[in-house]
Amino acid sequence: MKNIPANLIIEKNKLSSAGAWLILLDITLTDGNIFRLVRNNEDITFCGNVYTAFNFEIEPTEQNNKGEIPTVTLRVSNITKLIEAELQDLNGGIGSSVKVTVVNSENLTEDYSELEMMFEVLACNTSSKWVVFTLGAPSPLRQQFPLYKYLALHCGYRRFNRPSGDYPECGYTGKDIEGITLSSGNPVSMNITGHGFITGNSLSFLDVEGTEELNGNTYTITATDADNFILDDTDGADFTAWTSGGTAGYATCNMTLTDCRIRGNSVRFGGFPGMRSGGVRIA
Amino acid sequence: MADFPTLSINPDAENWEEGPAIDPTLSSEFESGHLITRPRTTVTPWSWSFTYRFMSNADKVTLKNFEKNTAKYRAVEFNWTNPIDGLTYVVKFAENLKYYLENNGLNEWRVAVKLVEARPSSS
Numbered sequence: 114m115k116n117i118p119a120n121l122i123i124e125k126n127k128l129s130s131a132g133a134w135l136i137l138l139d140i141t142l143t144d145g146n147i148f149r150l151v152r153n154n155e156d157i158t159f160c161g162n163v164y165t166a167f168n169f170e171i172e173p174t175e176q177n178n179k180g181e182i183p184t185v186t187l188r189v190s191n192i193t194k195l196i197e198a199e200l201q202d203l204n205g206g207i208g209s210s211v212k213v214t215v216v217n218s219e220n221l222t223e224d225y226s227e228l229e230m231m232f233e234v235l236a237c238n239t240s241s242k243w244v245v246f247t248l249g250a251p252s253p254l255r256q257q258f259p260l261y262k263y264l265a266l267h268c269g270y271r272r273f274n275r276p277s278g279d280y281p282e283c284g285y286t287g288k289d290i291e292g293i294t295l296s297s298g299n300p301v302s303m304n305i306t307g308h309g310f311i312t313g314n315s316l317s318f319l320d321v322e323g324t325e326e327l328n329g330n331t332y333t334i335t336a337t338d339a340d341n342f343i344l345d346d347t348d349g350a351d352f353t354a355w356t357s358g359g360t361a362g363y364a365t366c367n368m369t370l371t372d373c374r375i376r377g378n379s380v381r382f383g384g385f386p387g388m389r390s391g392g393v394r395i396a
Numbered sequence: 397m398a399d400f401p402t403l404s405i406n407p408d409a410e411n412w413e414e415g416p417a418i419d420p421t422l423s424s425e426f427e428s429g430h431l432i433t434r435p436r437t438t439v440t441p442w443s444w445s446f447t448y449r450f451m452s453n454a455d456k457v458t459l460k461n462f463e464k465n466t467a468k469y470r471a472v473e474f475n476w477t478n479p480i481d482g483l484t485y486v487v488k489f490a491e492n493l494k495y496y497l498e499n500n501g502l503n504e505w506r507v508a509v510k511l512v513e514a515r516p517s518s519s
Contacts, residue, residue, distance in 0.1 A: 133435040154437045218438045 118223045132219030136171065137164050138187075139212040140196070143203050148196060150189070159214075159221050168192075171213065184249040185232060187211065191244045200244065205237035211248055268368040268383035275362045276317030276331055285378040287317075287362020293324050295349035300335075301327075302343045305361060309377075312336045314363065316344075321359030324352050331364040397486070398466045400476040403455045407446035407479065407509070417443040417490065417512045441513035443490055444478070450498060451505040459507060463493050473514035487511040 124132060137159060140148040151157045151164035158164070168190035176183045191197055200206045213230045217223075232248035239245070263269060274283035292304035301324075310316065312335045318327035332344040366372045373382045420440040423433040448455075467474055470489045477484045490512040498506045 127432075128430065129433045131435065133438050135438070152437075154439045154441060157438070218435075 116227055118220075120220050121217065121223055121225075121228075124217050124220055130219070132217040135216055135218055136169075137212075137214040137216055138169065138189075139214070140189075140206075140209060141212075142199055142206050142209045144199070146199060153218075157216075157218070157221070159216055182249055184235065184247050187232075187246040187248055188243045189246070191239055191242055196244050197239050200237060200239065206234050206246070207237060209234040211246065263385050263388065265386055265388045266370045266384055268366075268370075268373060270368075270383040273366040273368070275366075276319070276329060276364050278319045282381075282383070283366075283378070284381045285362060285366070285376050287319070287360040290318075290321065290355075290359040290361055293321075293352075293355035293359075295324070295352050295354060297348070297350040299349050300343040300345065301332075301347045301349055301352055302337070302341060303334075303361060304341050306340050308336070308340065308342060308361070309375075310334055310336055310342055310361075310363075312342075315365060316361050317364040319360050319362075321355065323354050323356030324359075326352050327359070398462075398472075398474045400474055401458045401462045403448070403451070403458065405448060405451060405455065408449040411445075411447035411508075412480070413445040415443065417441040442485075443510065443512040444487075445490075445508075445510045448505070448507045448509070450502075451507055453503045453505070456495060456505045456507065459493065460495070463489065476511060485511075486514045488514045 124130060133153070135157060136152045137157070138148070138150045138152075140150070142148075149162050149164045150167040150169060151159075152169055153166050155166050156163055157166075170188045172186040172188065174183045174185050189196060196206075203209070211232045211234060213232065214225050215228055216225055233250065234246050235249045236247040237244065268283075270280070270282045272280045272283065274280045274285045275287065278286075288305050288308060290303060290305060294302040294304070296302075313333060315331050315333050317329070317331045319329070321327045332347065334342045335345055336342045363376055366376065368383075370379065370382055370384060370386055373379045418436065418440060420436055421433050422436050423431045425431055451459075463469060466472065467489055469492055473486050473488045475484050476487045488511070490510040491508075494508045496506040496508075498504045
């Protein structure tokens with residue numbers, strides 16, 4: 114039996130009350146981003162978090178007598194495309210968690226932990242008006258098996274480690290910068306012994322100290338010799354003097370073994386070159 | 397933010413209506429006839445509905461251009477000064493404007509306007 118605070122029991126039993134019962138959503142996407150939404154006309158602060166007034170609907174649970182796991186349909190307004198952009202990056206947000214909490218606007222400090230419902234996003238589709246999530250309990254019958262697709266010459270990792278440097282499965286780090294020369298009216302010049310880059314490569318930069326304007330940005334380069342290259346369309350006057358550190362690395366990868374070898378990262382390649390190509394192999 | 401255009405006439409008093417844009421109360425009736433009631437949300441937008449009578453063609457064109465080019469029909473909010481209380485509200489068109497020809501010879505129009513508060517306010 115649920116242990117609901119006495120104030121909420123009194124509130125729910127009143128014949129009339131000034132408090133509105135509001136539905137709160139905590140949508141935690143697979144990349145860790147959390148959307149906190151409330152079905153109301155103004156924002157609500159609950160447990161120290163601001164829930165943004167938003168238009169969404171929860172449709173009744175679909176249940177039948179065929180032994181299927183019940184699902185809930187959650188429709189979130191897509192007029193602003195707020196969530197859709199994230200979902201496109203995250204394979205529809207499948208596997209994200211959604212917490213539904215019903216709170217009373219006059220009793221926001223009460224303990225609602227017994228009234229929370231946790232769901233997992235099982236499916237997702239969007240239209241110009243709505244993002245429709247199918248929510249339910251995770252079912253082993255719905256899980257992909259095997260978990261990953263294994264290909265001979267194509268990397269199975271979801272992302273390349275650059276330019277953000279936050280995807281350790283790939284782990285490509287680039288090369289350490291040994292010096293940056295800035296001169297007004299001339300492009301930024303960089304020194305890396307045996308850099309291996311060629312003219313036209315797009316490089317990203319991380320952890321540069323001093324010339325921090327480079328961090329997180331991507332530039333096309335012109336190789337001047339085996340140890341130096343310049344950043345196209347830059348002017349040294351626009352940058353701060355380099356002090357130390359930083360890495361330069363390819364900004365993109367086409368996830369093939371060839372690209373991985375060019376980056377010197379083939380030891381961490383996410384494919385299985387030993388497998389014969391063609392057909393399906395179950396590991 | 398754009399302002400509602402200044403027109404040469406005021407809305408017709410007879411057709412002026414205002415009230416909550418949605419039913420602000422959820423209610424359920426017991427067998428005894430008593431009602432259990434709760435607010436639907438913590439705030440409810442206010443709406444106004446009024447009609448301009450015998451509007452000149454020049455005013456009609458001004459209003460039509462404002463609706464089409466500035467308010468983008470119902471998409472963009474704007475400032476509207478209520479001619480009754482003199483207060484300025486941030487509103488949107490709740491419905492697309494309707495233009496009825498009132499007097500063919502004089503080229504005068506009847507225009508129905510419905511506005512809804514665009515943002516929560518305590519007023």
